[in-house]
Amino acid sequence: MNENPLKVLFLASEATPFAKTGGLADVAGALPKTLKELGHDIRVVMPGYGFIDREKFMIKEFMAELTVPMNGQTEQAAILETTIGQAPVYMVYSPKYFDREGIYMYHDDADRFVFFCRAAMEMLKRIDWAPDILHCNDWHTAIIPNWLHTIYKDDPFFNRTASIYSIHNLAYQGVFGHRVLEIAGVAKYQFMIPPGVSPENQINMMGRGIFFADLVNTVSRTYAEEILTPEYGQGFDWLLRERRDRLYGILNGIDYEVQNPATDPHIYRHYDLNHPELKLENKTALQREAGLAEEPNTPLIGMISRLSDQKGFDLVGQVIEAMMDNLRFQFILLGTGEERYHHLFNSIKDRFPDRSAVYLTFNASLAQKIYAGSDMFLMPSRFEPCGLGQLIAMRYGSVPIVRETGGLKDTVSNYNPATDSGNGFTFKKYDALAMYTAIVRAIETYRYRERWRTLVNRGMSADFSWRNSALKYVDLYRRALNIRADHPVPNEFLNVPG
Structure with missing residues (x-):
């Protein structure tokens, strides 16, 4: 048993086997399960999309009503619950935002994922579970590191919570109009954002995740090096270079229980290394x-x-x-x-x-x-x-x-x-x-x-199992906790008006 277990909330817009469009879902479905096996208190939160089969995945209601602050008003969410392996999975459900046939490419995607993130934060307070780490992934959850240093900055509940921001694909940044600043509750904190993080009168979610997170990682060592260059940096190479002392590359693994030619139910004939x-x-x-x-x-x-x-x-x-x-x-x-x-x-x-x-x-x-x-x-x-x-x-x-x-x-x-x-x-x-x-x-x-x-x-x-990668994430989490007392934004970027 782990003598010093971490409390980690893993936030993702998709997770296998419930909802998937890309590699993020594979990570969200495998890394938390492995961290749980290592003895950490890891929990996952994702949207409760209407197309998810609740009966198949044994999803039950966890919280009938949760009040979510949104654009100066309040809205309601329900929290559902199931598991990935032994790791609890919470699903934020709202018919308004998540009763859709797909996951992305809707006109109100910014509203949907801001709502999801705010509901996740408020849920933590409601269940009185303060995580050591908020592990955010891609633009959909990138606003959370921003919130830890703005609207939740003086909330004692999150005083000791550090943030990790994982970039799975830098090309998808979540750029939206100025109105989203108000919806997200960060308009009055614009003075903290250096020029270039967001286009004028717009909000770039990924830029904020990179800028505010205690530590940033991407999903391979070489990609972490490549995105420091204009060719691969998607307009953020300058920001990533400024934060390179807090940028890491951790290779994704694969789930060896699922990806196993000796047991795979889909293939014609089972085989292994010995045969x-x-x-x-x-x-x-x-x-x-x-x-x-x-x-x-x-x-x-x-x-x-x-x-x-x-x-x-x-x-x-x-x-x-x-x-x-x-x-x-x-x-x-x-x-x-x-x-x-x-x-x-x-x-x-x-x-x-x-x-x-x-x-x-x-x-x-x-x-x-x-x-x-x-x-x-x-x-x-x-x-x-x-x-x-x-x-x-x-x-x-x-x-x-x-x-x-x-x-x-x-x-x-x-x-x-x-x-x-x-x-x-x-x-x-x-x-x-x-x-x-x-x-x-x-x-x-x-x-x-x-x-x-x-x-x-x-x-x-070869061993490309998640265990090796999970151990590296544990090290990253502990590094983030060690620097949590410092402001996550490099001093040279602070633009506080006199």
Whole structure:
């Protein structure tokens, strides 16, 4: 049992298995569960979206009514409760804000997530549970570090509470009109904000999270370095450089109980590190289901991704036809995205029907079958804060082909046959020819069965479980508590009127 357990509230707009659009949900569904297993009092709070199946997830009412201050008035919320593993999960429910078919992209998103955050803060006071750490994630909860130094600054309940702000993707910042300053209750504190954190007459939620949090982290060491540059900083490289002494990179993990080829209910045949040859049965079954030629010795490259330039599809688009014409391999794609890429891959499927399979949708079961059945997994991202696909692929014995950026660089090292080192194939320059060359190297290496088995075993035996990452978060939490007595804003940024 942990002798010095921390009390942590993990705030997120989505969490697996209840609601998911991206990697944040995977983190929110796995990190708290692991922290709980380490003996910490970790609790999760998220919106109680109307589409969440309350019966399936055994969600019950925890608090029938909670009064939430909002724009000088009050509104009502209900608090629901369930669990992730042994970790309690609170859900803020309001028909006005959360009875929607989706999670994001509504005209009142700013109001919705300000309400969610304020309800979470007021709920803590109502249940008399003062956390050591408020762990905020992405723009949806970025206002909370701001509040700890404005509207809750003199509230003794939060006197000893520190804030961590995690950036999962710096590109999505939550920029809204000036009226949101009033809704969030921070308009009169504008003097604290340096020029550049928010556009004129607007509020940039992520900028405030970066500026006010006691510590900031992102989801890989390399991405933490990349966002200090104009190329990756999305307009905040200057602010992140000023706060670099409080910026950390902690790699995401994957849930080894869920991502386990020995027990995965979705795949065709279970296998493990001791019986990797059974992976071949998954490959032939996938070829059969996808309408590909059943050729066990032909390398099968998988992709599971949003079809966008960020994910490198502009590179793939430039060379996919040449690859299919000149290289001996099969290709399977699962994902949705930009319409131009839908057209491109449909045409590839029509031209090469027994060598390419294209699923322009998302299907969780098929995704697992692709991880289990593919020989290689392609992720040529322009930028990738962490990336989970390459971690799952290695867990399932699919060798990653990636661009050296963000978490991809931190987890995949280039195979060198001379030294027998590396666990995948990488390329550095964001260039179609560089990607093509890496794919050629992978296909050539595949011909040498002993070398390939070594690569497969190396990936399957690596430890990318959440436990390693969770221990680093515990260290980060303790660092934040140690500096809590200091003002989180660097002195040179303070612009207090005389």
